[in-house]
Amino acid sequence: MKAIGFKKSYPIENKNSFIFFETAKPKPTDFDLLVKVQANSVNPVDFKIRQSAAKDNTLETPKIIGWDAVGVVEAVGEKTSKFKVGDAVFYAGDITRSGSNAEFQLVDERIVGKKPKNISIEAAAAMPLTSLTAYEALFDRIRINPQKDKGKSVLILAGAGGVGSIAIQLAKKLGNLTVIATASREDSIQWCKDLGADFVVNHYNLKEELEKIGHKEVNYILDFVDLEGYWETIAEIIKPQGHIVSITQSSKPLNLNLLKSKSVTFSWELMYTRSMYNTNDIARQHEILNNISELLDKGILKSTLTTTLHGFSVENFKKTHRLQESGKSIGKTVVLF
Structure with missing residues (x-):
């Protein structure tokens, strides 16, 4: 062959x-x-x-x-x-x-x-790959219940990427969640909106952008881009008893103590x-x-x-x-x- x-x-x-x-x-x-x-x-x-x-x-x-x-x-x-x-x-x-x-x-x-x-x-x-990754992150790791969790907020980092593009659709249409995606270019912002994101925020000023749309904190965070770079910000904006899922890696140990007082759950997701x-x-x-x-x-x-x-x-x-x-x-x- x-x-x-x-x-x-x-x-x-x-x-x-x-x-x-x-x-x-x-x-x-x-x-x-x-x-x-x-x-x-x-x-x-x-x-x-x-x-x-x-x-x-x-x-x-x-x-x-x-x-x-x-x-x-x-x-x-x-x-x-x-x-x-x-x-x-x-x-x-x-x-x-x-x-x-x-x-x-x-x-x-x-x-x-x-x-x-x-x-x-x-x-x-x-x-296949992006769908499996997004689906497992939402429904096998966080275990979203569309009835119980209806209206809760999820922040999707890198919304216009392959996995983010599926996660927006699944979170909105199957999970009944309020979907916030990050994007910065005009074409990627429009892409996220077309897929069903309720809000699209600029990842360069994440905390300020979230405050502008009235979501200072979020229930769930899906990291599809840079866990190490966003770690301290993520720890600040996740709600108490929230859940963070990441598919990326960190070149150095992460300070999990930042999540302790909020009793936040952290999960890795690897489709393989x-x-x-x-x-x-x-x-x-x-x-x-x-x-x-x-x-x-x-x-x-x-x-x-x-x-x-x-x-x-x-x-x-x-x-x-x-x-x-x-x-x-x-x-x-x-x-x-």
Whole structure:
């Protein structure tokens, strides 16, 4: 099969930052589906792994990345029960396995969902990773109850990003929350408003901006951009007994004592935890993706696709990585094979 990968962590402009190569088509076993990939989208995790996985050494076999995909099931393992050959599926995959920048990919069916029927392949490919991350943050970490928590406030840091764009929609339409998103450029501010944010504030003057809209403190905070940089501000603006969820990292220890007097809960969210550790509830991601699929088909959620690149090529993947590394992308970029 054809695949695109890398042997060394080069800057994206280097001619070998991605290489095209041929490799054997994998065979499914156990819970695996063999999927013929039709399209995938690029997330920050893609370029971060490309920049670090082979920084100090050269790999013998090219590493295949890519953790969002839409495709058709071509073969199944002996323990599968959720899908059959010919089914259209979408998924974010498993960070410990080969990715979707290839003609074919193996993926555990327990982290796979049925592709939405009423939207295009490329629109569906934009959704899995960000939807799983946002959904888990709201409903598995904070455990939002749409009835009990109706009207409570959630601050979404980096509202126009891939995860933030889904979190705005889920928090508003499923969680019944008052949604406050951060953005600074005119296009990103409008994007957040179009997705349903009740308020959009500038992240450069967060405390002052929140006071202006009458929300000096908020019940929940979703950090999708820079936990370390915002930590002290977050500790000030979170309400007593509030909940903070972050998907980013800190280069130094965080002072959790800042949350003690308010009895604030702090949670990490990593979408890959269930697949990395084969947790007892790994099939929860199958359930979430099927739910997302239905919400997309009903028009309750809308895809965050903004750019489609046509063709399975090294240059197209370089383009997507350049855009992600710029930090200025809005929504999602998809490569349609």
